[in-house]
Amino acid sequence: MALYVQKFGGTSVGSVERIHAVADRVARSRAQGHDVVVVVSAMSGETNRLTSLGHEVAEEPSAREMDVLLASGEQVSVALLSMALTERDCPARSYLGAQIAIHTDSNHTRARIEDIDVTSLRADIDAGVVSVIAGFQGIDAEGNLTTLGRGGSDTTAVAVSVALGADECQIYTDVDGVFTADPRIVENAALLERLTFEEMLELASLGSKVLHPRAVEFAGKYGVPVRVLSSFGEGPGTLITTEEGTMEKPVVSGVAYSRDEAKVTMLGVPDIPGVASKILGPVGKANIEVDMIVQNVGADGSTDFTFTVKREDYAKAIRLLEPLKESLGARELIGDDRIAKVSVVGVGMRSHAGVATEMFDALADESINIQMISTSEIKISVVIAERYLELAVRAIHTTFKLSDGQLMEE
Amino acid sequence: MALYVQKFGGTSVGSVERIHAVADRVARSRAQGHDVVVVVSAMSGETNRLTSLGHEVAEEPSAREMDVLLASGEQVSVALLSMALTERDCPARSYLGAQIAIHTDSNHTRARIEDIDVTSLRADIDAGVVSVIAGFQGIDAEGNLTTLGRGGSDTTAVAVSVALGADECQIYTDVDGVFTADPRIVENAALLERLTFEEMLELASLGSKVLHPRAVEFAGKYGVPVRVLSSFGEGPGTLITTEEGTMEKPVVSGVAYSRDEAKVTMLGVPDIPGVASKILGPVGKANIEVDMIVQNVGADGSTDFTFTVKREDYAKAIRLLEPLKESLGARELIGDDRIAKVSVVGVGMRSHAGVATEMFDALADESINIQMISTSEIKISVVIAERYLELAVRAIHTTFKLSDGQLMEE
Numbered sequence: 001m002a003l004y005v006q007k008f009g010g011t012s013v014g015s016v017e018r019i020h021a022v023a024d025r026v027a028r029s030r031a032q033g034h035d036v037v038v039v040v041s042a043m044s045g046e047t048n049r050l051t052s053l054g055h056e057v058a059e060e061p062s063a064r065e066m067d068v069l070l071a072s073g074e075q076v077s078v079a080l081l082s083m084a085l086t087e088r089d090c091p092a093r094s095y096l097g098a099q100i101a102i103h104t105d106s107n108h109t110r111a112r113i114e115d116i117d118v119t120s121l122r123a124d125i126d127a128g129v130v131s132v133i134a135g136f137q138g139i140d141a142e143g144n145l146t147t148l149g150r151g152g153s154d155t156t157a158v159a160v161s162v163a164l165g166a167d168e169c170q171i172y173t174d175v176d177g178v179f180t181a182d183p184r185i186v187e188n189a190a191l192l193e194r195l196t197f198e199e200m201l202e203l204a205s206l207g208s209k210v211l212h213p214r215a216v217e218f219a220g221k222y223g224v225p226v227r228v229l230s231s232f233g234e235g236p237g238t239l240i241t242t243e244e245g246t247m248e249k250p251v252v253s254g255v256a257y258s259r260d261e262a263k264v265t266m267l268g269v270p271d272i273p274g275v276a277s278k279i280l281g282p283v284g285k286a287n288i289e290v291d292m293i294v295q296n297v298g299a300d301g302s303t304d305f306t307f308t309v310k311r312e313d314y315a316k317a318i319r320l321l322e323p324l325k326e327s328l329g330a331r332e333l334i335g336d337d338r339i340a341k342v343s344v345v346g347v348g349m350r351s352h353a354g355v356a357t358e359m360f361d362a363l364a365d366e367s368i369n370i371q372m373i374s375t376s377e378i379k380i381s382v383v384i385a386e387r388y389l390e391l392a393v394r395a396i397h398t399t400f401k402l403s404d405g406q407l408m409e410e
Numbered sequence: 411m412a413l414y415v416q417k418f419g420g421t422s423v424g425s426v427e428r429i430h431a432v433a434d435r436v437a438r439s440r441a442q443g444h445d446v447v448v449v450v451s452a453m454s455g456e457t458n459r460l461t462s463l464g465h466e467v468a469e470e471p472s473a474r475e476m477d478v479l480l481a482s483g484e485q486v487s488v489a490l491l492s493m494a495l496t497e498r499d500c501p502a503r504s505y506l507g508a509q510i511a512i513h514t515d516s517n518h519t520r521a522r523i524e525d526i527d528v529t530s531l532r533a534d535i536d537a538g539v540v541s542v543i544a545g546f547q548g549i550d551a552e553g554n555l556t557t558l559g560r561g562g563s564d565t566t567a568v569a570v571s572v573a574l575g576a577d578e579c580q581i582y583t584d585v586d587g588v589f590t591a592d593p594r595i596v597e598n599a600a601l602l603e604r605l606t607f608e609e610m611l612e613l614a615s616l617g618s619k620v621l622h623p624r625a626v627e628f629a630g631k632y633g634v635p636v637r638v639l640s641s642f643g644e645g646p647g648t649l650i651t652t653e654e655g656t657m658e659k660p661v662v663s664g665v666a667y668s669r670d671e672a673k674v675t676m677l678g679v680p681d682i683p684g685v686a687s688k689i690l691g692p693v694g695k696a697n698i699e700v701d702m703i704v705q706n707v708g709a710d711g712s713t714d715f716t717f718t719v720k721r722e723d724y725a726k727a728i729r730l731l732e733p734l735k736e737s738l739g740a741r742e743l744i745g746d747d748r749i750a751k752v753s754v755v756g757v758g759m760r761s762h763a764g765v766a767t768e769m770f771d772a773l774a775d776e777s778i779n780i781q782m783i784s785t786s787e788i789k790i791s792v793v794i795a796e797r798y799l800e801l802a803v804r805a806i807h808t809t810f811k812l813s814d815g816q817l818m819e820e
Contacts, residue, residue: 016466050486056426058493065496068504069489072482076460079479083468086475094478098508099553143509 002167003035003125007135007157010044011174012231013077022172022231023084026130030090035125038092039135039160040081041153042073063108067137067147070109071097074134074153082132092130095120097137098145102156104138110149111138113156116163125164133160151212158215162222168239169224172231173210177238178203180402181255185390188403192238192253199253200226200240202345202379216240243347251348251355252400255393258341261291262314263372263383264321265306268331271297278328279305282320288313292341292374292383302331306372308383311337339371340389343381344396356380362399368392412577413445413535417545417567420454421584422641423487432641433494435582436540440500445535447574448502449545449567450491452483473518477547477557480519481507484544484563492542502540505530507547508555512566514548520559521548523566526573535574543570561622568625572632578649579634582641583620587648588613590812591665595800598813602648602663609663610636610650612755612789626650653757661758661765662810665803668751671701672724673782673793674731675716678741681707688738689715692730698723702751702784702793712741716782718793721747749781750799753791754806766790772809778802 006029008022022040029036041047050069054061061069078094085092097104100120104111124131135153138146148155154171161169178200179189195203197220204213210228219226219240229237269275276295283290293307309317314337325333349355359380363370368391372383384392397403416439418432432450439446451457460479464471471479488504495502507514510530514521534541545563548556558565564581571579588610589599605613607630614623620638629636629650639647679685686705693700702718719727724747735743759765769790773780778801782793794802807813 016463019467053426053486053490054493057429057490058497060497061493062496065489065492065504068492068506069486072485072489075482075485076463076479079475079482080463080467082475082478083464083471086472087468087470094475096478096555145506 001033001035003037003164004029004168004170005037005039005157005161005164005166006170006172007039007153008041008081008172008231009153009174010041010046012172013040013081014044016080019077019080019084022081023088023090025172025231026085027088027090030130036130037121037125037160037164037166038081038130038132039153039157040074040077040132041135042070043077046073046076064144067108067145070147071134071137071145074136078132078134085130085132090130091128092132093124094132094134096134097156098139098143100131100133102138102159104140104146104148106140106142106144106146108144109147111140111146113138113148113159116159118160118163121160121164151214154212154215155218158219158222158224158226161224162218166224169219169226170237171211171215171226171228173228174230174232175210175228176230176233176235177228178210178240179254181393181397182257185257185393186255186397186403189397190403191235193236195238195240195253196243196347197240198243198378199345199347202343202376203254203256211240252344252346252402253348254345254402255396255400256343256345257389257393259386259389260311261308261339261341261383262311262317262335262337263306263308263339264314264317264333264335265304266321266325266328266330266333267304268302269305270329271301271303275303275328276305279321279324280307282324283307283309283317286316286320288317288320292372292381294372294374308339308341308372338386339383340386341381341383342389342392342396343379344400345379347378349380350377358399359396362395363392366391366395368395411443411445413447413574414439414578414580415447415449415567415571415574415576416580416582417449417563418451418491418582418641419563419584420451420456422582423450423491424454426490429487429490429494432491432582433498433500435641436495437498437500440540446540447531447535447570447576448491448540448542449563449570450484450487450542451545451563452480453487456483456486474554477518477555480557481544481547481555484546488542488544495540495542500540501538502542503534504542504544506544507566508549508553510541510543512548512569514550514556514558516550516552516554516556518554519557521550521556523548523558523569526569528573531570531574561624564622564625565628568629568632568634568636571634572628576634579629579636580647581621581625581636581638583638584640584642585620585638586640586643586645587638588620588650589664591803591807592667595667595803596665596807596813599807600813601645603646605648605650605663606653606757607650608653608788609755609757612753612786613664613666621650662754662756662812663758664755664812665806665810666753666755667799667803669796669799670721671718671749671751671793672721672727672745672747673716673718673749674724674727674743674745675714676731676735676738676740676743677714678712679715680739681711681713685713685738686715689731689734690717692734693717693719693727696726696730698727698730702782702791704782704784718749718751718782748796749793750796751791751793752799752802752806753789754810755789757788759790760787768809769806772805773802776801776805778805
């Protein structure tokens with residue numbers, strides 16, 4: 001008898017059939033004696049359709065009204081799922097963000113949750129009713145509808161779990177859980193049974209699409225166990241929890257990658273204070289997200305300054321920096337929009353100095369040249385030419401023995 | 411400088427282009443110095459789409475959740491219209507039924523408005539902001555979403571007008587206003603400049619689709635002037651107001667009809683008390699709406715009992731009554747599902763006995779047999795064979811000189 005918050009994304013409620021499948025699953029958890037609170041996203045495609053509609057009507061749609069528009073998406077799915085549950089003799093009750101109430105700040109289209117009133121949810125649990133909550137949306141202090149932006153429904157699910165003190169926040173997706181590497185690239189990638197929040201955070205940021213970093217961060221802050229599992233299969237998925245709860249950790253948990261990267265390099269910049277901000281200032285102002293930054297000091301008192309951006313921002317970044325070249329006294333502005341980033345992640349590497357060497361060796365054995373390196377406490381990332389991406393991921397995966405059955409040996 | 415509540419139906423906001431046209435019209439009223447509060451329906455087709463979706467998910471969808479589902483329709487249109495207005499430098503702000511708040515009873519899918527909090531609307535008017543209100547929806551005392559059922563958005567518009575003491579409630583439709591007869595049948599039908607609430611009520615009930623009877627009744631009760639006008643054209647439309655405000659009334663204002671009728675007759679029923687309720691009881695229990703009821707006492711102590719129903723209910727009504735024939739001692743059960751109803755409406759006929767004769771003469775001149783007659787204070791209805799419908803409407807229209815330019819002479 002546990003209390004589970006179960007979150008179903010857009011694909012999981014994308015059609016009438018899928019909604020019935022979700023209702024079956026929720027009803028099954030109830031039949032097993034668990035208390036269940038559900039959070040759902042808009043049916044897949046709906047948020048995009050509404051966004052387009054807004055942009056058809058106005059060039060710069062009012063953010064307040066955009067939130068009213070988008071919030072209608074989850075309204076449809078909570079109503080449909082509640083109907084499907086009720087028809088299964090599983091009493092259910094839908095709640096919009098405003099109804100329960102999910103209080104947020106007033107930053108339309110990217111609001112942050114401040115507080116959740118769980119009175120109705122508690123009453124429902126006591127009465128054996130499944131609360132079906134619209135994810136992604138809330139209400140501000142003035143009663144305006146707000147939406148939470150990307151990863152919003154995941155964040156709602158975690159916030160509801162925190163507010164209720166749920167035993168587990170279960171995020172149902174279209175994959176079986178988190179793997180040691182992308183199974184489309186590494187055939188024998190293994191499903192991870194457990195991960196820490198920090199590891200998941202690095203994996204989520206690095207392109208693993210299963211769980212939004214914002215939700216992971218939130219869950220980690222409050223220590224709510226999160227389980228990522230398939231809404232189609234029956235597996236146990238991956239449990240994300242604090243380090244304390246885990247058994248002895250493997251050094252490396254997984255290999256992540258990000259394909260759509262580009263790098264920009266300003267060659268031969270005079271090595272004087274303020275150069276970095278002069279280069280990155282205009283980039284940031286143009287809302288271009290910068291990921292890795294590397295600066296090497298040369299012998300001649302000049303430096304090479306390199307950073308990576310999303311591939312879609314590459315042309316814009318080059319255009320912005322071209323006029324700066326002369327004023328900075330730089331020798332040349334070059335770039336490459338055919339690069340990729342590969343990373344190994346694992347809390348175990350904190351106390352294990354050899355991981356970087358092992359990783360670099362694996363790449364060298366395949367004659368893959370490393371263009372940039374960036375490290376954090378639990379992550380090592382390298383930039384390589386995009387064409388070597390799959391080869392690199394497989395090589396690293398093998399080196400760290402991440403395949404099924406090998407994890408235990410580590 | 412007046413305060414107008416302007417209501418736009420589903421067709422008027424049925425596409426991005428239409429929404430822009432509505433925004434232009436609202437902005438124009440504002441530019442003329444008027445204060446405007448807007449009520450909108452869901453985009454045309456949307457309510458049907460959502461209803462189907464609900465019935466796909468559940469055989470008997472929970473009424474509470476059906477309301478949550480349907481209310482998402484207007485949410486989309488208020489957001490889009492507010493965006494379009496804001497882009498025209500016409501400050502606007504959307505409100506859902508729950509937000510302003512439109513308090514209703516808890517009868518899901520057919521709730522009644524109990525109270526409207528106009529604080530926000532007043533503040534908007536003072537600030538020069540156009541409030542854009544979602545029609546058709548409200549919130550009950552427990553915070554559940556409700557919808558008002560058929561004619562809901564018209565009702566919202568009237569209720570908002572009453573609550574604000576608006577100078578006029580303007581119902582924008584896809585017709586130019588209310589005509590003396592259906593222009594598709596009577597070529598020279600005239601646009602009515604004015605009508606009383608009672609007349610409009612009879613016309614609305616009789617198949618004139620422009621304004622829901624419920625909204626007319628509401629407006630009449632509180633004496634809010636209602637104007638029906640085209641959201642595409644520029645005409646003044648038809649003003650519906652109390653009798654006092656009108657000039658000398660023509661005897662007859664218009665000719666209405668209803669095509670989809672059927673009649674059921676139980677012949678030779680013993681003329682004893684309780685027969686009527688024995689016949690109509692099962693019909694009412696089966697949720698079949700009965701319109702006209704006529705009973706004639708014959709010389710032999712038996713009676714013929716006839717009533718009309720919607721054509722779609724005809725077969726069901728016959729099926730229900732067949733087993734009753736014997737127990738009632740009736741001679742025969744007969745029916746006709748190819749009949750139509752034609753009515754003349756006008757407050758003037760209260761004091762004018764000759765209207766019925768004139769109407770019956772007009773029909774006799776065309777050799778149209780009258781099958782049933784029913785009268786109210788301001789209405790006379792006859793049932794005729796459906797094939798004579800157009801002929802009858804035209805004949806009556808001509809008899810009462812309702813064509814353009816003739817009204818003044820009456």
